[in-house]
Amino acid sequence: MYFYYNIKNMKDKNFYIENYGCQMNISDSDIITSILLKNGFTQSKNLDEANIILLNACSIREKAELTLKKRLEQLKFYKKNKKIWIGITGCFSKQIKKIFLEKKIVDFFVSPDSYREIHNFINYSIIGKKYFFYDSIKKKNETYADINIIKQKNKKITTFLSITRGCDNMCTFCIVPFTRGRERSTDPNSIIKECERLYQNGYKEIILLGQNVDSYLWIYNKKNINQNQKNVVDFSNLLDLLAKKNPMMRIRFSTSNPHDMSNKVLEVISKHKNICKHIHLPVQSGSNKILKLMNRKYTREKYLFLVKQIKNIIPECSISHDIISGFCNENEEDHQDTINLMKEIKYNYGYMFSYSPRPGTYAYRKLKDNVPKHIKKKRLQEIIDLQRKHSFYRMQEHLGKVEEVLIEGESKKNNQYWYGRNTQNLIVVFPKKHLNIGDLVHVKIKNTTSATLIGDICI
Ligand code: SAH
Ligand code: F3S
Numbered sequence: 001m002y003f004y005y006n007i008k009n010m011k012d013k014n015f016y017i018e019n020y021g022c023q024m025n026i027s028d029s030d031i032i033t034s035i036l037l038k039n040g041f042t043q044s045k046n047l048d049e050a051n052i053i054l055l056n057a058c059s060i061r062e063k064a065e066l067t068l069k070k071r072l073e074q075l076k077f078y079k080k081n082k083k084i085w086i087g088i089t090g091c092f093s094k095q096i097k098k099i100f101l102e103k104k105i106v107d108f109f110v111s112p113d114s115y116r117e118i119h120n121f122i123n124y125s126i127i128g129k130k131y132f133f134y135d136s137i138k139k140k141n142e143t144y145a146d147i148n149i150i151k152q153k154n155k156k157i158t159t160f161l162s163i164t165r166g167c168d169n170m171c172t173f174c175i176v177p178f179t180r181g182r183e184r185s186t187d188p189n190s191i192i193k194e195c196e197r198l199y200q201n202g203y204k205e206i207i208l209l210g211q212n213v214d215s216y217l218w219i220y221n222k223k224n225i226n227q228n229q230k231n232v233v234d235f236s237n238l239l240d241l242l243a244k245k246n247p248m249m250r251i252r253f254s255t256s257n258p259h260d261m262s263n264k265v266l267e268v269i270s271k272h273k274n275i276c277k278h279i280h281l282p283v284q285s286g287s288n289k290i291l292k293l294m295n296r297k298y299t300r301e302k303y304l305f306l307v308k309q310i311k312n313i314i315p316e317c318s319i320s321h322d323i324i325s326g327f328c329n330e331n332e333e334d335h336q337d338t339i340n341l342m343k344e345i346k347y348n349y350g351y352m353f354s355y356s357p358r359p360g361t362y363a364y365r366k367l368k369d370n371v372p373k374h375i376k377k378k379r380l381q382e383i384i385d386l387q388r389k390h391s392f393y394r395m396q397e398h399l400g401k402v403e404e405v406l407i408e409g410e411s412k413k414n415n416q417y418w419y420g421r422n423t424q425n426l427i428v429v430f431p432k433k434h435l436n437i438g439d440l441v442h443v444k445i446k447n448t449t450s451a452t453l454i455g456d457i458c459i
Pocket of ligand 2: 167168169170171174175176177211212257
């Protein structure tokens with residue numbers, strides 16, 4: 001009785017959500033928002049108007065966690081002047097939880113597997129229940145398959161859809177298996193339905209998300225497991241089904257783990273025009289010694305062979321990477337292995353990081369973070385500089401070509417230009433003319449930088 005009385009008396013439960021980190025978090029923000037809106041909360045785009053502030057956190061690298069800490073310190077002053085509730089969702093470490101509970105800045109923590117109940121947790125906090133550990137109520141099979149996601153009206157035409165959650169790979173540097181739990185796949189029927197619904201709502205491109213999309217697996221009849229039967233849907237089957245059912249929807253996906261990527265997947269990508277020709281294939285290091293220490297389950301040779309297969313089966317495919325520099329025990333020779341692997345592949349683009357130990361991971365517990373900071377920095381800079389060269393080189397390959405581009409919005413640098421992406425996930429800008437956001441157009445590439453293709457519409 002007391003509980004309902006208080007909740008009803010709280011005039012409006014107005015939340016503001018701030019997002020940190022990866023695409024999965026952006027997609028999860030939509031899930032959280034949808035659950036709250038369906039349960040009587042309102043959303044504010046303005047921090048000052050809200051009485052519930054949610055930070056959808058990332059703790060993948062030390063830097064991300066520092067950003068979060070700084071933000072929380074800022075909010076501490078905010079909290080002094082106004083009655084607000086602060087909650088952390090997403091990937092947060094035990095340390096963050098400990099520090100900010102002690103400081104009494106954060107009122108509640110909700111882990112990625114507990115969002116279905118987030119409205120209740122907030123309500124408990126509002127009535128002053130000191131029950132902080134909502135992250136321990138994890139639903140290990142949660143995929144949010146039946147949540148009809150309410151997308152914000154922001155004229156976007158591309159959106160994320162998660163097809164797997166969690167990760168089982170246990171790379172020794174990575175905190176994700178600890179913050180997001182075991183891997184599980186979403187029912188393909190739900191993915192297909194959601195994809196159709198999104199298309200009907202004006203979306204023209206969908207990005208399928210998973211820490212390791214290639215290990216997507218759905219088994220219809222668990223008693224009768226047989227890889228050759230149709231009761232098993234793997235990633236190649238899922239892509240094939242989606243591409244056929246929604247021929248007008250562009251499909252992208254991320255991330256592919258080199259260990260699990262199969263030729264079957266490559267063949268499906270090559271077969272369908274609406275599956276984009278880009279693979280994000282994090283390598284992390286070019287040294288077999290380091291790959292082993294990282295518990296990545298492939299070798300440099302296997303990775304290079306896979307890249308060859310990709311280029312054989314899908315010649316126009318772009319490839320991007322993630323690389324970590326300065327992992328435990330990395331010496332100059334290992335670093336040169338990475339540099340040489342990059343030279344061999346000449347990636348289209350990549351995301352490059354210097355290693356930061358994450359509490360709880362194997363590397364944090366068992367390996368020494370023994371590469372001095374200035375060396376990590378120097379190696380990282382070499383990797384970044386080399387990638388810039390390769391990106392520029394790869395961009396030149398597009399000069400003079402006519403490419404299909406989906407218009408996503410106005411160019412940030414010039415409001416007379418549109419920007420969009422070609423099938424290889426490269427940004428293309430071109431004069432607007434009479435076209436609109438969401439149009440799929442042909443653009444002739446006339447110029448490039450290392451990050452952008454510049455062209456003109458072909459009429
Ligand atoms: N499965 C996802 C991984 C998400 S983490 C994927 O393959 O994309 C994204 C990237 O962050 C990783 O690929 C890795 O390059 C980087 N990363 C993860 N943990 C890190 C750490 N402790 N230090 C530095 N970079 C890290
Ligand atoms: Fe992390 Fe490796 Fe999984 S990088 S998310 S443990 S594939």
